Amino acid sequence: MKIQLLQRKIPVGISQCAxxxxxxxxxxxxxxKVCTGLLAQCFxxxxxxxxxxIGMGVPRKPIHLLVEKASAPVDAVRVVGVEDAKVDVTEPLRDYADSVVPELRKVRGxxxxxxxxxxxxxxxxxxxxxxHGIDSEGVGIFARRLQQQFPHLPMEEVGRLNNSELRENFLTRVFTYDAWFRYVEEPEGNNAEGKEGADEGEAAKPQSLIARVIEFYTAHKYLLLAHHQEKTRALGRLLADAKTMSDDELVFEVRGRIMDILSRPATRKDRTNALMHSAGHLSEFLDKREKAELKDLIEEYRLGHKPLSAVLTLLRHFLPRSPHSFIHSQVLLAAEPAELGLCDFH
Ligand code: SF4
Structure with a gap:
């Protein structure tokens, strides 16, 4: 499987005031500006x-989250007027969230x-x-409802996207979630579904769901390892036993685990490990000097002296020498958001 660069922008929901x-x-x-400038190039x-x-109008009286006590669970809240607690818009906001679920099925973040x-x-x-303010443990009622309706949908706050690490993590999650639907759950019309390397004109053979899931996992393996080694290996073990699961269980479980793994930002240490694995697949095609150059560059990256893009560029330079589809399929080597092509960050 080769993840294709998108020819379209990815649909993403956003709070309108942003x-x-x-x-x-x-x-x-x-x-x-980050949302309407930088990220709008790919969203x-x-x-x-x-x-x-829900008809509250502009301007309107402010509202806030009301709880009975500090230890109240996240869903035990009401949304009421700051000046008049009898103004209660909890149910209208929840109902509105439910009403937009069909429209939001197409968004990928x-x-x-x-x-x-x-x-x-x-x-x-x-x-x-x-x-009196009691704590800061609340989730907005509309956001909370969408979390329940779309438990794996990548979500982030506007302000946190000013942080480049959190922004990159959000982009990685959105790209992966989008790719998951294109390749696994809604592959109709996706040119990647056909047999890789099929001759021109040869009819694409539909794959089974389990085959698509395993191929997706395989292509994302090193990207996932860069985010969480232990959970990635656990997912691999689950897939070895996946034949016992129903299609619905399989899709929900694997999609959830992949998004959970990616929700942890990749560390330099884990990325170094994934890059070393990638380099290992190429070493038999490199001479002594090239192997040393690649090893040294990965070490420079580990120490924080070189950017990830420098290592990816060299790996991709050597990539055509390998005939093995596994390493060619690795999203890690192509998926750094700033390099993806659909996001022009310059
Ligand atoms: S409800 Fe408030 S935060 Fe949400 S989009 Fe409207 S103005 Fe923005």
Missing amino acids: MGDPVRYNGGHKHS EYVPLCPEVA YIFMQNSPSCGLYGVRRYLDNG
């Missing part, structure tokens, strides 16, 4: 403002505005009914 639309309670917006946005959508009782994903302030 697009610069004046939909906030005070009539303002929270425009994110096609589906902007939604749940509070406007979601970017939420932070600190919002509707859209916040992490650490939203929660209040007691006497108005």
